[in-house]
Amino acid sequence: MADYAVPEIQADIKTPALAVGTMAHLTPYPAVEKHMVPLGFPDQRVSNWQEKGIEKLGEMLKKYRSLQVYMDICVKCGACADKCHYYLGTRDAHNMPVQRAELMRSVYRRYFTPAGKLLPGVVRAHDFDEEMLNKWITYFHQCSQCRRCSVFCPYGIDTAEITMAAREIMDAIGVGHKYSTEIICKVHDVGNNLGIPKPALQGTLAFLESDILENSGHEVRLPLDEEGAEVLLVAPSADFFSEPHIQSLMGYAKVFHQAGIRYTISSVAAEAANFGMFIGSFDQKQKIAKRIADEARALKVKRIVVGECGHAWRVAYSFWNTLNGPFDFLDPRYPVPQHICEFTHQLIQRGALTLDKEANDDYVVTMHDSCNVARASRMGEKPGGQFEIPRDLIRASCHHFVEMHPETTHEKTFCCGGGGGTLTDELMDLRIQGAMPRVTALTQVMKQNKVNLMAMVCAICKAQFSKILPMYHIPMETVAGVHQLVSNAVQLGAKKGIV
Amino acid sequence: MPSFELKGQTYETDEDGYLVNLSDWNDDVAKHLAEVEGVEMSESHWEVISFLREYYDEYKIAPMIRILTKAIGKKLGKDKGNTKYLYDLYPGGPAKQACKIAGLPKPTGCV
Numbered sequence: 099m100a101d102y103a104v105p106e107i108q109a110d111i112k113t114p115a116l117a118v119g120t121m122a123h124l125t126p127y128p129a130v131e132k133h134m135v136p137l138g139f140p141d142q143r144v145s146n147w148q149e150k151g152i153e154k155l156g157e158m159l160k161k162y163r164s165l166q167v168y169m170d171i172c173v174k175c176g177a178c179a180d181k182c183h184y185y186l187g188t189r190d191a192h193n194m195p196v197q198r199a200e201l202m203r204s205v206y207r208r209y210f211t212p213a214g215k216l217l218p219g220v221v222r223a224h225d226f227d228e229e230m231l232n233k234w235i236t237y238f239h240q241c242s243q244c245r246r247c248s249v250f251c252p253y254g255i256d257t258a259e260i261t262m263a264a265r266e267i268m269d270a271i272g273v274g275h276k277y278s279t280e281i282i283c284k285v286h287d288v289g290n291n292l293g294i295p296k297p298a299l300q301g302t303l304a305f306l307e308s309d310i311l312e313n314s315g316h317e318v319r320l321p322l323d324e325e326g327a328e329v330l331l332v333a334p335s336a337d338f339f340s341e342p343h344i345q346s347l348m349g350y351a352k353v354f355h356q357a358g359i360r361y362t363i364s365s366v367a368a369e370a371a372n373f374g375m376f377i378g379s380f381d382q383k384q385k386i387a388k389r390i391a392d393e394a395r396a397l398k399v400k401r402i403v404v405g406e407c408g409h410a411w412r413v414a415y416s417f418w419n420t421l422n423g424p425f426d427f428l429d430p431r432y433p434v435p436q437h438i439c440e441f442t443h444q445l446i447q448r449g450a451l452t453l454d455k456e457a458n459d460d461y462v463v464t465m466h467d468s469c470n471v472a473r474a475s476r477m478g479e480k481p482g483g484q485f486e487i488p489r490d491l492i493r494a495s496c497h498h499f500v501e502m503h504p505e506t507t508h509e510k511t512f513c514c515g516g517g518g519g520t521l522t523d524e525l526m527d528l529r530i531q532g533a534m535p536r537v538t539a540l541t542q543v544m545k546q547n548k549v550n551l552m553a554m555v556c557a558i559c560k561a562q563f564s565k566i567l568p569m570y571h572i573p574m575e576t577v578a579g580v581h582q583l584v585s586n587a588v589q590l591g592a593k594k595g596i597v
Numbered sequence: 598m599p600s601f602e603l604k605g606q607t608y609e610t611d612e613d614g615y616l617v618n619l620s621d622w623n624d625d626v627a628k629h630l631a632e633v634e635g636v637e638m639s640e641s642h643w644e645v646i647s648f649l650r651e652y653y654d655e656y657k658i659a660p661m662i663r664i665l666t667k668a669i670g671k672k673l674g675k676d677k678g679n680t681k682y683l684y685d686l687y688p689g690g691p692a693k694q695a696c697k698i699a700g701l702p703k704p705t706g707c708v
Contacts, residue, residue: 127612276612281705291706298656305664336707339661340692341680371707407707521707523613523693557707565690 102526104569105187105534107541111506113180117189125232126239127524129274133283137382140272147271148226152209154270155202158263159210165263168255169206172196178247178257183512184240187531192237195247195257201233202260231273238264239275240528243376243518244469249509261518262378269377277522278373285386290335290369296322299365302338310348316590318355320347320363323397327362329354330394331438332370332414333405334557342578343560346406349581352588353442357450361403367393370410371557375417376519384421387413391422400429403436406579408468408517408556411437415475437477439555442584443487446494452589458496461551463583464543465489465501466536466563467511468556482508488555488580495583500547506539514554516562533566540572553580603629615696615703622650622700630698634689642686642698644672649699659696659704 131141144150159166178195180186185193192198204224207214214223224230243258251257268274284293294302303320310318321327331354337347354361367390374383394402402425404414414435419425425434433440445451465488471477477484485508493499506512515532543549554560554577563577598617600609603625609617614633616622627646631638648668652660660668662680670678683691692704 277705284705292658292704292708293706294658295656298658301656302661302664305661305667309663309667334707339659339704339706340708341662344661344663561707 102530102569104530107534107538107570109542111186111535111538114186114189116191118191121184121188121190121193121240121528122236124240124525124527125236126522127276129276129279133276133279134269134272134274136283136286137269137279137379139269139274139279143272147231147273151226151231151267151271152205154267155206155263156210158266159206162259162263164256164259168199168257168260169203169210171253172199172203172255173253175252177250177252178255181247181250183244183246183515183535184242184528184532187515187534188240188528190240192233193240195241198237198241199255199257199260201230201237202264205230231268234264234268235273238268239520239525241518242469242513242516242520242532244513245473246469246510246512249473258518262375264378265376266378269379275377275519278377278519282373282377282382282386285369285373285389289366289389290338291371291373292335292339294335294338294368296365299338299363299368303363306344306348306351310351314590316355318348318351318590320351321361322363323365324360324362325397327360327397327399329359329361329401329403330367330390330397330399331361331363331403331405332367332390332410333363334371334407334410335369336557336561337405338368340557340561340564342564342575342582343406343557345582345585346579347581349579349583349585349588350405350438352585352590353438353445353451353581356588356590357445362397362399364393364397370404370407370414372410372413373519375409375413383413383417387418387421391418391425394425395427401432401436402428402434403438403441405438406555406557406581408470408558411477411555412470412474415477437487439487439491439580440478440483442581443478443490446491453494453584453587454589455495455497455587457586458583459498461496461583462498462500462547462549463492463496463551463553464499464540464549465492465507465580466514466540466552466554466559467507468554468559469511469513469517471555472509472511488553491580492553492583495587500543500549502539502543506535512536512539514556514559514562515566517558521558521562529562530566530569533562533570537567537570537572540576541570544572550576551578552576553578553583555580601629611703613697613703616700619653619700619702626700627698630700634694634698636687636694636698641673641677645669645683645686645691645695646699648672649695649701653699653701659692659701662691665691
């Protein structure tokens, strides 16, 4: 295994002194022909890439007025500079959100403003040349699109959208990222990011049913492709593969069982994730999301419930209706879509579930808010539901819950360090260093409050922390899903059914 | 395309050292891949590898960790049927490091 430099955790998160190019060496693996062509991208970098790239930027400025505004409006006030986890962890100036965006703004000024066209040196306009493209490849893959910087920007500039636009432009000239493009191809070919074929999924679900039976004595079902079920459950495919993800999946299954609500998983849409968002492609986002709407129709369900997956919830909550709506074939009495936390929360409020907090008495729990849930969506009927509903579930499932520092939670939460298409091994240095702010806040409550479990509702966060926390000498068992706590606490059998 | 040579034969890998062709795999290749990973292969290590390969043959995907731990527990004793034991064997993770030595493709997605 490679040796990585792991930052030493300090008492507080401190803004580091600027450094130049500490992360310049860290580039993503380039996408290959067999993953680019099926997505409608050129098989390799096109010969007239400069011209094509500038043309694409021009198209996007017209198509997305927001991008045009973000190019023009920044006054370089610096409010965002020390808000990015990747800057705090790596010290690299280009990982300051303003400097990252400047990589696109300087090209924009060069080709789309009169001053930049005439006097590029005076307005710091820059050619879209080889050097600039290399910086785009490097630093637009060192942004996790977490939007923490946007919370602090007095103009509301969404730097994640700039990153998405840059990736879309790069894909258009044949310069893609292997990680995201390979995964998107698997979704189209097999139905999920991991590439789990139907027989394997069937076997996995049957295994889990017998596992739950063995451990609880109850026949809890994990049904696949069952037409006429009330609910289509769309979980991230990591829930069928990894620890601790699988624990949450068993939690969802127990909740459905105990509520007496028939549900099904779909082999065609056994994936909530939508990496189309990470590469900024509207078309891919739409195509990936369409599987779910089509399956909901085919299986004749009345509701769609989304599992613990951060960016999937953003796509579902904020974009599904535009991408594949209207969802008028579903039961109008329920929200479209519904988050699994919201679903379980309602059941608890209606008295349909009995939770034994003692089951989690070994844990002192804290909550890591996942960026796409916290800053790009809502949950439930009230503002702030995306923060309160998962916390209500935690508090209903255990006796000991404490918050981390308020500057690191709710809308100010820090990214896990692996979001937005960066959860890949070649970017490990970035992932380790980018996790530093969250690990610092976690370490504080571990010391002060004896916290030994960090709950969350995102598959990427769970995978990233399971890998990274041990490098900081924190056990990987510290990472948990919110429904893992529910799974431990929910009482099966005694009282069943709500309707 | 990256590759390595072993006993006069060239084996193609991806950027992270995973075999490109599943059929290229044999005991010598596994030993070589383990050496690169810094893993010393014991009988228990081979049990994991052979289970992974059997499962992959049938399902075209690596097994969920829980299935693997249960199978290993059955084979090597209940005290060894847990994630910790697997990580003791393969510190780089059963899904990624063990798959690499077993000649399986790298798992993709949020893992």
